[in-house]
Amino acid sequence: MTQYSRDRSYRTNLILVVTIVSGIAIAKFFFVLCRFLLAPLAVWIFLAYKYWKTRIIIDAVEKFLRIQQMIGPTRYAYTDVVAVTSHFRDKLGQGGYGSVYKGVLLPGSVHVAVKMLEGNSNCNGEDFISEVSTIGRIHHVNVVRLVGFCSEEMRRALVYEYMPHGSLDKYIFSTEKSFSWDKLNEIALGIARGINYLHQGCDMQILHFDIKPHNILLDSNFVPKVADFRLAKLYPRGDSFVPLSAMRGTVGYIAPEMISRSFGVISSKSDVYSFGMLLLEMAGGRRNADPNAGTSSQAYYPSWVYDRLTREEAGEEISPVAADMHELEKKLCVVGLWCIQMRSSDRPTMGEVIEILEAGADGLQMPSRPFFCDEGHIHVEDSYHFTSELTAVSEEELITVSEEEDD
Helix, strand or coil, X not given: CCHHHHHXXXXXXXXXXXXXXXXXHHHHHHHHHHHHHHHHHHHHHHHHHHHHHHHHHHHHHHHHHHHHCCCCCEEECHHHHHHHCCCCCCEEEEECCEEEEEEEECCCCEEEEEEEECCCCCCCCHHHHHHHHHHCCXXXXXXXXXXXXXXXXXXXXXXXXXXXXXXXXHHHCCCCCCCCHHHHHHHHHHHHHHHHHHXXXXXXXXXXXXXXXXXXXXXXXXXXXECCCCCCEEEECCCCCXXXXXXXXXXXXXXXXXXXXXXXXXXHHHHHHHHHHHHHHHHHCCCCECCCCCCHHHCEHHHHHHHHHHHHHCCCCCCHHHHCCCHHHHHHHHHHHHHCCCCHHHCCCHHHHHHHHHCCCCCCCCCCCCCCCECCECCHHHHHHHHHHHHHHHHHHHHHHHHHHHC
């Protein structure tokens, strides 16, 4: 091998070694750069974004509350809430929104219920604003009163008048009959008046979207009060069109038009449907859909009671147990069946419901069958299966809408 060849090979090897060493050095440099500069920078940017987003939410809530404070309930500091609840000592209940504690306002020793909203379930502040903006301006004997609220950064609370007898569900679903039929009719009338006030008694109509036994509270005299306005929305009175994005509620009480517009537009009649389902549960003393009922024919109570009433009206022979039905029980059932008509246009308004409940049961006509059917005939099992299918569809639709609203 010539001297030239050896020199050339040496230079090639040297260049290769320098290249490898340089590559390793550059790789180490980028590793150090990423680890000690870019990674912390990325984390800092992420935290800054989260803080910025949180500040936007807090500022939006604060702006709303400054306006609301001039016309709405009292605003409390978080330290006041801690003092009122004696450091959250007496817990009344737990829900998806947070926890409820019993408290006492001084002076006067006024008992209140303090609902602490969990940040992870109300991170956008919309539910909080919705509840304060709707119930904060309401004053009606059959609507729970919002005494005050607290909002400090992401710590939020709603302070309500205390309802010593709790919610209606624990009475109507009790194994022992808690109320007389006269008292049940009185409670039903009070609930109807509260809902009608929301629809007609305010400058803007308030659609509750979550009427159910759990959201009806009872005071010391068992006067019913509509509660929980997390899902409520304000709309101009007389406006018959409500956007589909407003779809919300609890499965089993959701009106059909909340699932498909072929049943009509979403409106105050959607609350009427929920009230009808509530009314039937009050009359039946059980949940409407119960696959574990005594017999399969009773699995879906609205269908079973409709068949029972129509047979009685037609003069057909029915069992002594089915015939033993109180006059006010029939009245509540018939009104409930009118309220749960599939098409919203076939349902009465809450004002008309009040008139019916205030009047006697004489002359009260049976409505059309409020279920899918062929010329008015359907097996009770089929109607229960339809309810299950509607439940499944509504769950899917609600999840979809919820995701769209979150985006």
